[in-house]
Amino acid sequence: AQTVTQSQPEMSVQEAETVTLSCTYDTSENNYYLFWYKQPPSRQMILVIRQEAYKQQNATENRFSVNFQKAAKSFSLKISDSQLGDTAMYFCAFITNYGGSQGNLIFGKGTKLSVKP
Amino acid sequence: NAGVTQTPKFQVLKTGQSMTLQCAQDMNHEYMSWYRQDPGMGLRLIHYSVGAGITDQGEVPNGYNVSRSTTEDFPLRLLSAAPSQTSVYFCASSYDGRGFSYNSPLHFGNGTRLTVT
Numbered sequence: 001a002q003t004v005t006q007s008q009p010e011m012s013v014q015e016a017e018t019v020t021l022s023c024t025y026d027t028s029e030n031n032y033y034l035f036w037y038k039q040p041p042s043r044q045m046i047l048v049i050r051q052e053a054y055k056q057q058n059a060t061e062n063r064f065s066v067n068f069q070k071a072a073k074s075f076s077l078k079i080s081d082s083q084l085g086d087t088a089m090y091f092c093a094f095i096t097n098y099g100g101s102q103g104n105l106i107f108g109k110g111t112k113l114s115v116k117p
Numbered sequence: 118n119a120g121v122t123q124t125p126k127f128q129v130l131k132t133g134q135s136m137t138l139q140c141a142q143d144m145n146h147e148y149m150s151w152y153r154q155d156p157g158m159g160l161r162l163i164h165y166s167v168g169a170g171i172t173d174q175g176e177v178p179n180g181y182n183v184s185r186s187t188t189e190d191f192p193l194r195l196l197s198a199a200p201s202q203t204s205v206y207f208c209a210s211s212y213d214g215r216g217f218s219y220n221s222p223l224h225f226g227n228g229t230r231l232t233v234t
Contacts, residue, residue: 004159035222045207045225091159104150104175105223107159 002027004092004108012114013082021077021111023092032096034068034075035105040088048090051075082115089113119143123208123226130198130233138193138229140208146224148211149191153177153204154228160207166191198233205230
């Protein structure tokens with residue numbers, strides 16, 4: 001079975017500091033895509049960053065970056081210079097089956113991040 | 118530029134009642150899907166569609182029906198609501214009819230919070 005595990009149900013960080021959220025996944029596929037979604041209290045799901053499994057270079061989007069370790073099946077999210085607006089639930093997700101049949105996104109259970117002033 | 122619109126935002130039902138959660142997108146997306154979000158469970162796929170007239174089951178389809186008569190709309194029907202269906206429901210769409218991918222990520226609606234008493 002394909003699964004996503006986020007081992008930290010809750011985390012907190014001081015404003016302006018750096019925090020890393022962990023994510024591991026399990027799949028027998030070689031080609032897949034990984035995502036981090038943010039869900040603020042408004043409930044909206046927002047795509048934060050994405051990574052193609054065949055690319056060794058880690059993706060970055062402004063203050064957000066990932067540490068993708070394919071052999072370890074690990075996909076952690078680093079948030080630099082944390083801001084109060086980063087307070088949210090963060091979901092790790094991945095998809096296989098791209099280019100073939102319909103692909104469906106598999107989500108982890110989420111990590112609740114609180115940024116403290 | 119509405120994106121994915123879900124109505125209603127909140128709903129309370131009694132056990133056994135029926136209702137339809139509406140989802141519409143104005144981006145000409147082929148792929149549409151419904152997820153439910155429960156505390157500690159992440160998001161789980163209910164049903165999805167890769168185009169008008171085509172639907173398929175996801176991970177947790179029991180108790181829900183869908184149809185896709187137009188590209189824009191993908192309603193989710195609860196025929197006989199049960200307390201176990203108390204959840205937050207998200208509709209999501211993607212341009213790529215094969216599912217979604219790195220270049221065609223999911224766009225989410227703002228969710229419907231459903232309570233069944």
